[in-house]
Amino acid sequence: MNRKYIAIYVTVFLLTMFSCAESKQKEAEAETEDQAETPIFEKGNLTSKEKFVGDVYMNLLVPEDSTYTTKSGSVTFEAGSRTNWHYHPSGQILMVTEGTGYHQIEGQVKEIIAKGDVVKVPKNVKHWRGGSKEEAMTHIFVIPNTEMGASVWFEPVSDEEFSE
Template sequence: MELIPVKDTAKAPAARFTGDVYLTMIKTPEPPSRLVASLVRFTPGARTNWHSHANGQTLHVTEGVGYVANREGQVIRMRAGDTVWTPPGEEHWHGGTDSTVMCHIAMLEATEDSDGTTWLEPVTDEQYATAHTG
């Protein structure tokens, strides 16, 4: 058994996120485990770029209200206590609403040589606005 100290919170890179997003790493892979877990805090209007995960991703909302959407147009409005699974390879984005903060724990399994995330282009303002009407 081991206590893992709280890591510093860092602003998420603008190359992968729109708006103010803050990350606190919870767990990085240590073989044989491939678990990657982080607490992600989205300010109103903030969101990820489009992306996918080689082994899928589980999001567990801890505070607020937000969205996760895929390329097929499915939008899930998630609230504190909700858990959403995105399957391997599904291109999606997630973030807060235009008026609320949303915090979630993001969990995924790394691949052998990376965290398994493929980052894509930013979500446009139009795509983001569409989530609010769905």
């Protein structure tokens, strides 16, 4: 076979291989982007305005029961939304899965919490949390030992407290 034809065949083969590899890379990147945008759990239902300020959504994942004595769920706070002041008789664990928000224990400085953070709230400690001013925040909560009671609720967090 003529060297000219071999060179053409090799060139076409290599271009085809590079094109396929580039296409597969773009597909993988698109799939990764789709996965990054898909939340771990469904957003859930809009919560009552009795215990929350703004739009807050809850997806109860583990309802209270007498076997596991634990309550757990995923909560999404839109930017600027938040819980009322409250405490948990047995404490609470929060695991931030998306976004940036705030958490504050009464008498302490408000702290910023973000994706990947884990917050352990001691038992009977009054606190609140919510999305930041600019960004939504989603977390998973775990309340252990619900036989002691799940939550005790108080007044809303004022706009002034939220902005401090």
